Amino acid sequence: MRRNARAVAVLTSVLFALVFMGAEKEKAAPAARPAAAPVKAKIGVIAIVTGPGAGYGEAIVNGVKLARDEVNAKGDVNIELKIEDSSAKQEQALAAGQKLINSEQVVAIIGPTLSNEMKVVGPEANASGVPILGTSTTAKGIPQIGKFVFRNALPESQAIPASIGKAVKKYNIKKVALLYGNDDVFTKSGFDTMKEVSEKLQLAVLTVQEFQKGQSDYKAQLTKIASLKPDAVFCSALYEEGAVILSQARRMGLKVPFVGGNGFNSPKVIEIAKDAADGLIVATPWFEGRNDPKVKAFVAKYEKTYGKKPDQFAAQAYDALYVMANALKAAGKADRDLLRDALAATKDFEGVLGKFSFDAERDVVMEPTVLIVRDGKFQIFQ
């Protein structure tokens, strides 16, 4: 019996260790490939085509293909895509990048999907002088890898200030409570941005509450927040936890606006939280309901071609190929250095994401759309 108790104790501790070892969430990166025309160009795309995260890769590949067909039909530029699979693995992404750069001799690369992958492919492309454009790499420091590395994925550090700024103005917010998942790099970095913005706007932060992934009871945190009567809650969470938090908060009578990070930017939040999602404010680079003929045409065409609605990743990839095509046209020929300079000069490009430019560091400059949930759907927050 004593032996059993010990075996049980060992087993239990092993199980705990397994659980606490928990995984980290990743966001995806871009894919690449060069183009030329009468400028004829070969552009490489590195995306997660198989394995976990293949959903991102599928959207990205669909987006670039749709844009390629349109661009080629116009005739100024003729782009040939070389699509490579990274399987969400760094080493495979690197091998794909080397193949595209050295064997395929592409003029530029779109991708890879994950920031992690970009951390290895970016330096390689930069050293070889191949422009590389990430469409989903939101981590800090991506374009800073080198002067050939670009991205058109909106980082949270830009999205969150936009949504908080608008909410503060509209609701005259003075006191806030912060709530975030402390065991996830992505939600933690969202929280850091929220805190920074709150300090900049001189909001009184009443309390900072933390939770862990997979937690299902947030009542203790929410009771504390509710008792301090904040004007709004800034919450950095992935949608599964975020939706449950919203629901429990509303049931407790905490009806103030919630400003969420990118993790909340999913229709799943509404699906899970139902009415409780009303009053959730998020900023997004992509909004399919935007009243813009370009967006409407893109959504219709994408839906007709692939049988589903385009998401943020498809839209970002679609715009990325257009940015490439425009730069190729400006460069006049499929030359890596000329293309890099033309890309860096991209200014006020009108795409489905809105007006887009690169800053001096080749990072995104754009006005994110701020959305609020009303009557069970995302609507533009005025």
Next chain:
Amino acid sequence: MFLEQLINGVTLGSIYAIVALGYTLVFGVLDIINMAHGEIFMFGAFVGMLLVSKAGAPLPVAFLGAIVVTGAMGLLLERFALRPLRGRPGASHLASLISTIGVSILLENVAHRIFGAGNHLFETPFAEIRFQVGSVTVYLVQAVILLISLLMMAGLALWLSRTRAGKALRATAENLETAGLLGVDTNRMITATVVIASAMGGVAGVLVGMAFNYINNQIGLSMGLKGLAIIIFGGMGSVYGAMAGGLILGLSETFVVAYGPSGYRDAIAFATIIVILLIKPQGLFGQALPEARR
């Protein structure tokens, strides 16, 4: 706020206690941890969810449904995963522990296939009903959860201490062979224990759904681990240890968040358990002699 957090903590703690009771009962008679208990509990939550949210049945029906399904699962578990291994010459005592781990993996994956990976809304008809007692807001759901847990714990304690069957169960737990010699049908006793423990898991599942509004196929694992920690803390096989341990864990988790750094919720709660175990290695209500439990 203190009283509200106290209510939050007691509610959470009583759910933990009921989950832990399921482990401790089985451990009492079989000397093994039923690793599938967390998953049986999760199925109870899903059965309750289907009845309440999807079929619109009243809450008592959800409890009944969960009890029937999880009780049946307990019966199958005992019949096919535990009994064939019991008393087989050469079979390690831990073989049945391993087979319950197998059952738990099977059940988790079955739940994944049937229900998917995401959160499911558990709608309780009276979720928003609350009343004010002085300055304290009390939710009807919390009161109901507390009431049901207390009734279950009291019922179990009475049954164990006052009835013939309870006596037989205690005798079986004390010593399987002696109880058998004295005329206790030990096989039946073991089956009954596993079924009762599983049905309690089913009730706990519905309570969790009521308390948190959401369930997913991972709650078996997370709640199961807490249940395991509690029985080690309360004393292996001790019924009162499971009750006290559950309440202490629930209260300490809640108050760490209420008055301390919320990020250290689990760390502080489990550090407390480690400290108590260092002082009293056999657990709060455990007895020093390894053979004597309860």
